[in-house]
Amino acid sequence: MNNELSAIEKTVLTDYKYGFVTDIEADEAPPGLNEDTIRFISAKKNEPEWMLEWRLKAYKHWLKMEEPNWANVKYEKINYQDIIYYSAPKQKKNINSLDEIDPELRKTFEKLGISLDEQKRLSGVAIDAVIDSVSIGTTFKEQLAELGIIFCSISEAIQEHPELVKKYIGSVVPITDNYFSALNSAVFSDGSFCYIPKGVRCPMELSTYFRINAEGTGQFERTLLIADEGSYVSYLEGCTAPIRDENQLHAAVVELIAMENAEIKYSTVQNWYPGDKDGKGGIYNFVTKRGICQGAHAKISWTQVETGSSITWKYPSVILKGDHSVGEFYSVAVTNNHQQADTGTKMMHLGKNTRSRIVSKGISAGVSNNSYRGLVHVGKNAANARNFSQCDSLLLGDKCGAHTFPYIEVKNNTAVVEHEATTSKIGEDQIFYCNQRGIDTETAVALIINGFAKEVMNQLPMEFAVEAQKLLAISLEGSVG
């Protein structure tokens, strides 16, 4: 028995196939953070005065804040003066069509399996590609515009749709919300913006692809998504980064607003560079994601597949303000080698008859640590609120950890809150059974973990489900020997 387990524990370096660097000249701000850095970013983007003011306000607030340390993760203190806050691939200004994008950049996205060429596009998916600090192009813009859908980079939205940005930015995640959201508000460089008008069902998946390329940079993207009354949108984000010895900070803010009867489905396949097998390098993924069900019968659903980053620290949350609104959180978080994840959700039940559902699947291997942390809050006016939470952990080997921190606050006695949790291990019996049927151990582990994560994987848009399944297997490659 012990022999088999030590074999399970034997962890081999996983090949991270997105670890290449693209050799493109970059237009960068000098490292360090002060008011000038913020003015530099704002000027680069030709921003209106109100945007700069907003950034400076956030920066001043950030200076007064302390970096939080309550998460179940350990890392060396970040020196915020070492980070480059703005890096843009140099290219011709004012690109009129995607054809004018630097061929090197184009190649980068082709290597990632993402075609920006609209003829050869992934069928039915519109993509906004963000490299380092700027968006380099958005596909399908015209077709979407015919329906009144706005899908562009946030920089462009600040120029073209200032009234929408001004109204909603910071409305769900205020600049004072937390240390990293304040930092993001001060220095965010790009991200995606999306507006779905009343009654429109977005006919295709919208997708943003984030790529960190330049060395020493941080990525601070900002995504704002508004679904007006009775509309529907399904949105997916993906992310990768080159292999580097240093840790890079990614501190994004995502805000979702769902009006009455609107539905937003937000999926993330997070595959930032996780660091090597000794824990060197990798991305710090400190992200604030929050949505608000503003009107009655609104619905927000978060689905995340988290396989990358050396540290993941995020809690996609839903504020259930409208009566009868629904919040969902489906998560698969995989940690291998020295990766650490502290992730979960917050469901804030404020309206009457609000419902939420949480399904979290944590998979730990190597010497990694994987924590679920979730809050279910039922306010005093949230009559008949319902929550169901299920947190399952799967361990590969016995040097890794799985932790569950559920918090429940109920201020209305008509609420029903259920919580279920399980922890299991991939058993040598399961692996031997597969082996005996001719299936090797690596394939057996892939079958077992995909079975374990199935309920969450089923929530992903079809186009990405297969890829995400492969990603799960790749992330754990060599973790069972």
Place this chain on the structure above:
Amino acid sequence: MLSIHNLHASIDEKKILKGINLEIKPGEVHAIMGPNGSGKSTLASVLAGRENYEVTEGTVEFAGKDLLELSPEERAGEGLFLAFQYPVEIPGLSTTNFIKTAVNEVRKYRGEEPLDAVAFLKLMKEKMAQTHIDQSLLSRSLNEGFSGGEKKRNEVFQMAMLQPKLAILDETDSGLDIDAIRIVANGVNKLRSKDNAVLLVTHYQRLLDYIVPDFVHVLYNGRIVKSGPKELALELEERGYDFIKNEFKVEA
């Protein structure tokens, strides 16, 4: 097909098998019987390649190869199948998906092209009819929430799908009522041919009413102490294992 010579095996330094000799030819059905703790299941596990058992002495040749040198999945590829006494559950993995993976992995080992969806479905339909297994069972998660009888039928179905040269049935009758035993036995009988062989490991004689063996071996204290025709099983049933125990007490 299978030649076992002087096989010794232990677990955690405890000697379980103490010199097994057994010869199985294509087309034959052998039954291994014996009291609890005599080493029956250990023999099945060692042949399938379970890691926690250590082979300390002896050789096993299977289809011209040194079986003990092969990994469990290679043994499966060579055509060795073990119907488990306690089939494991894998939540979320559909039985069909599992079997398809198994069939194609074995084909890959043999240098054959994988079956496409249509060919696989055709094979599955054929074997489902042969083993009387229900489609609904196969779309459920592997063995999850299956009754004892359903698990054993699923084992026999997998055996039919993989068409092994040698099928080892480890206490396939345990925990089954008489109707379930008959169904499972019928499935096994339909799969018998002049080219493949079956090794039945069982505590009770009753399974042998349905799957009639060519040879019966009595395993006691890690050795085969008696071999004979199928009538030997009836004698054991009549007299119990005590007469074996008494007869071989001195050596034990």
